[in-house]
Amino acid sequence: MLNDKDVLEAVRRRLEERGDGMKLGLPDTAKVTWHPLLEGQIVRCIETRTQDERLHYGSIDLSDRPEYDTLSRYRLAPPKNLTKTQKVTLVQRGSVTERSCDDCSNGKKPCPRCQGRGDLPCEASTTCADCRGIDSCLRCEGTGDRIRNAPDGQQPVGEREVCRRCGALDAACPTCRGRGRTTCTTCEGRGIRDCPDCDRAGTVPHQSCKGTGRTVTWTEATISRKPMIEPVKHPKAGVPYPARELARESGKWHALRLTHKDTLPENLADEFRNLAQPYLAPHEGEIGREATFKHLRLARVEVPQHPHRVYYVFPTDTSPQVLVLPSQQRTWQIAAAALGALLVLFLLLRLVS
Numbered sequence: 001m002l003n004d005k006d007v008l009e010a011v012r013r014r015l016e017e018r019g020d021g022m023k024l025g026l027p028d029t030a031k032v033t034w035h036p037l038l039e040g041q042i043v044r045c046i047e048t049r050t051q052d053e054r055l056h057y058g059s060i061d062l063s064d065r066p067e068y069d070t071l072s073r074y075r076l077a078p079p080k081n082l083t084k085t086q087k088v089t090l091v092q093r094g095s096v097t098e099r100s101c102d103d104c105s106n107g108k109k110p111c112p113r114c115q116g117r118g119d120l121p122c123e124a125s126t127t128c129a130d131c132r133g134i135d136s137c138l139r140c141e142g143t144g145d146r147i148r149n150a151p152d153g154q155q156p157v158g159e160r161e162v163c164r165r166c167g168a169l170d171a172a173c174p175t176c177r178g179r180g181r182t183t184c185t186t187c188e189g190r191g192i193r194d195c196p197d198c199d200r201a202g203t204v205p206h207q208s209c210k211g212t213g214r215t216v217t218w219t220e221a222t223i224s225r226k227p228m229i230e231p232v233k234h235p236k237a238g239v240p241y242p243a244r245e246l247a248r249e250s251g252k253w254h255a256l257r258l259t260h261k262d263t264l265p266e267n268l269a270d271e272f273r274n275l276a277q278p279y280l281a282p283h284e285g286e287i288g289r290e291a292t293f294k295h296l297r298l299a300r301v302e303v304p305q306h307p308h309r310v311y312y313v314f315p316t317d318t319s320p321q322v323l324v325l326p327s328q329q330r331t332w333q334i335a336a337a338a339l340g341a342l343l344v345l346f347l348l349l350r351l352v353s
């Protein structure tokens with residue numbers, strides 16, 4: 001692990017390379033601040049167990065479902081892969097009850113419309129649609145007795161036929177031929193028709209048992225397992241983006257991989273231990289956990305002789321790497337200079353106009 005001396009030595013070398021290192025009284029005057037960086041993720045498997053009463057209409061085969069006695073004590077193999085979702089459906093032992101419906105016969109009830117007969121009465125004939133039964137025959141008016149005289153050479157209105165009732169020529173309505181009524185098309189004159197509610201069966205499905213005639217009830221349990229992934233990034237703020245990115249890219253991090261059975265290693269520095277420990281608290285319903293951490297100490301160096309710069313130093317596989325960034329003060333100066341230039345330009349423009 002890098003210490004203050006290594007860091008200052010790295011900065012000094014960097015300044016030497018630039019040709020202005022000799023002027024510095026390193027390390028006495030420089031200020032080193034350490035940022036512990038911790039990154040990674042916590043993957044948890046969260047399990048929930050619920051129990052419900054189930055009702056099924058008709059027969060159902062539950063024999064292939066695993067059985068349990070007390071849900072909380074049911075043992076399910078620990079998850080092999082924490083990121084996979086899993087759902088197991090169980091049946092409580094002895095809870096399956098099959099009943100036949102008391103209110104129907106095998107799921108059927110007599111049709112209320114036809115009272116179980118399957119058919120309905122129907123008028124065998126209906127009033128003639130053409131003559132409406134009023135002038136079915138000009139001579140007998142549908143009675144069969146010629147109660148009127150034949151019209152004297154006068155042609156009747158529209159086509160007329162021989163009356164089936166009284167036999168008069170050119171006297172009867174061509175549709176009903178003097179009868180005044182026509183055969184019902186629904187029952188074709190039979191006087192009964194099929195019941196449309198039960199389609200002639202005389203029975204309809206029993207609503208309460210959905211026509212099945214039996215119900216099955218049981219107690220069902222569901223065990224579901226879902227992954228929960230929590231990213232880890234410390235500190236949330238306070239380290240400039242370029243420094244963090246470069247450290248992420250080429251820094252030498254220490255990796256840690258812990259399951260829910262492991263604790264943080266004894267030799268882990270307190271600054272990382274304090275950051276990582278809160279992540280390892282078990283979550284409600286947690287049955288498995290894998291924490292993947294990597295950590296690195298990033299040094300921030302301020303040198304009074306160079307107030308415009310800040311140095312970030314971190315370990316790599318070879319020698320420590322140094323990143324030079326403008327200081328906060330410098331950033332403000334640049335911003336102020338830019339504003340000043342704008343102001344001058346503004347005043348000049350005012351003078352000219």
Ligand SMILES: [Zn+2]
Pocket residue numbers: 101102103104105107108206208209210211212213214
């Ligand atoms: Zn029923």
Ligand SMILES: [Zn+2]
Pocket residue numbers: 111112113114115116117118119195196197198199200202203
């Ligand atoms: Zn019916």
Ligand SMILES: [Zn+2]
Pocket residue numbers: 137138139140141142143144163164165166167168171172178
């Ligand atoms: Zn007639």
Ligand SMILES: [Zn+2]
Pocket residue numbers: 128129130131132133136173174175176177178180181
């Ligand atoms: Zn008619």
Ligand SMILES: [Zn+2]
Pocket residue numbers: 122123124125184185186187188189190191192193
């Ligand atoms: Zn009819």
